């Protein structure tokens with residue numbers, strides 16, 4: 217219980233000294249004690265444990281455009297800070313706080329956690345191919361960090377967990393950029409050719425956060441399926457660990473993006489068609505870009521050199537199919553299973569899917 | 581309706597991409613070998629040959645990594661504009677600071693000895709949670725700002741980009757750790773008010789102006805305060821929070837100082853613009869009308885452990901140190917002389933007076 221005498225005496229001392237004491241009048245929500253909660257066994261003091269009382273109430277609409285912490289008492293003189301997202305459905309996932317702590321627990325260091333000593337000469341074609349893939353991985357890391365980062369200034373403190381998690385996404389993307397750059401410059405190679413990267417426009421041009429999220433689901437799914445081929449593609453233990461570490465990060469990002477989109481589809485089903493339009497756009501750019509350079513580099517690795525590349529193209533086609541299936545699989549998880557029937561025609565070919573018209577003609 | 585079996589039958593072979601091997605014959609710099617050193621394979625170690633050459637200007641607004649060959653065919657502009665001149669964003673220390681940031685990440689969940697948070701007298705607990713309310717607010721903006729600038733950094737100057745990405749992460753952790761402290765020991769969040777100046781940092785439309793406010797003056801003051809965290813802390817948990825956060829802030833301040841140094845070395849005429857920015861920002865920081873009613877009171881109260889006179893004495897000790905360190909940082913950056921020329925705000929200059 218508050219000790220009124222102690223507070224009254226404190227107020228008096230402050231006032232005598234010309235200091236404001238109004239902050240001592242604010243009712244505090246006494247009671248939560250970290251000491252009793254956080255133990256080494258349960259992962260320490262995680263954000264979610266303190267998400268209680270008014271501090272844990274996440275409103276459907278947040279009505280304050282300053283940086284006021286959720287649960288604090290407003291100072292109405294504070295300037296507006298230019299946030300634009302005040303709608304929970306636009307950004308929310310119940311998993312954010314936990315994913316934020318997971319990201320920190322899973323942190324890794326590309327300088328010291330990759331066994332760079334395991335690199336060894338792998339032949340000219342393979343080194344070129346690895347470096348070409350590395351160049352394009354770096355490009356995506358850079359784009360992902362830039363485009364995720366720009367949403368921070370849009371999201372209000374009401375959804376602090378989302379912002380904390382996005383901070384880890386930015387940092388993970390930085391590592392995606394630099395660990396592959398390191399790989400390209402460590403083993404007698406160099407960088408390859410940059411991508412045309414029209415496919416990134418849906419990320420850079422998004423007007424709404426959820427538009428950015430579905431474009432991210434597409435790009436992250438494509439990347440994840442590629443990373444999951446790490447065992448086959450890696451030439452050394454160093455690469456194997458890079459594939460593995462990046463895979464864990466991208467899976468975490470997808471967990472958020474997908475859970476958020478699931479939340480949005482439940483809360484605002486009316487936005488379904490709008491979201492499909494964003495997917496139309498993202499898929500169109502991806503199909504148009506084609507990424508032949510990336511897939512050809514993968515083929516050179518799978519074919520163990522340029523001579524075997526053409527034959528390896530069947531394997532590459534399977535990888536591309538896995539990528540599209542991974543993407544559609546994540547969309548099913550967020551109540552967007554109907555995308556399967558509306559997938560871009562070019563991407564249907566990548567996935568070996570029957571064309572929709574042919575499908576209609578099948579006798580039932 | 582199509583049955584699953586029927587669909588399987590009609591499933592086509594996935595189409596294979598076109599094989600294009602032109603990238604096997606690029607004339608990018610080749611034969612680069614980097615060996616891991618004592619700290620592993622750092623950015624410093626791969627910044628060699630043409631890959632380590634920082635272009636003074638970059639026309640490239642795409643994501644193409646520095647040193648990679650240009651793609652064939654048409655490419656889109658990725659962002660409306662990037663800051664192409666290195667003097668706008670670069671720092672010679674950015675790569676090193678990023679490497680350090682990666683190796684010094686910590687967890688607010690597991691690296692703070694939360695079990696040392698014993699019950700504090702109610703006035704002290706309230707003062708601490710008030711301070712933490714203000715700090716979580718300041719840190720929140722400190723993370724938004726680098727996020728805002730990320731799309732404007734040229735990929736050719738990726739070191740600055742990486743540093744800012746690490747800052748986004750650091751500030752997320754600071755926002756979180758001070759929120760946690762406010763909520764962890766029976767108190768709660770009190771009165772909003774990060775103090776004047778947050779909006780000025782966020783709204784700046786020139787990177788060097790922003791950086792001199794955020795990294796040098798704002799975070800500089802915060803870092804000086806955190807380094808004196810022993811004076812405020814009442815237990816190991818709080819001491820550790822201030823110590824770890826101070827370590828992070830040192831990197832942010834170092835980036836600001838080295839960026840300004842780089843800019844002024846290459847564009848000395850920019851000095852007056854930065855002075856002007858600091859004139860405005862110092863004025864905002866000490867403006868009583870902008871002051872957060874909670875922050876100053878809580879800080880003085882904590883410094884004196886409830887003895888307000890003693891708190892004031894220590895407050896001026898802290899402020900003196902903040903101002904001295906600020907002036908020193910400006911000296912290092914090549915922007916000395918604010919005190920000598922009478923340009924430093926009188927309220928800050930007054931803090932240097934021993935009496």
Ligand SMILES: [Fe+2]
Pocket residue numbers: 719722750751754829
């Ligand atoms: Fe900070």
Ligand SMILES: [Fe+2]
Pocket residue numbers: 722750751799828829832
């Ligand atoms: Fe900072």
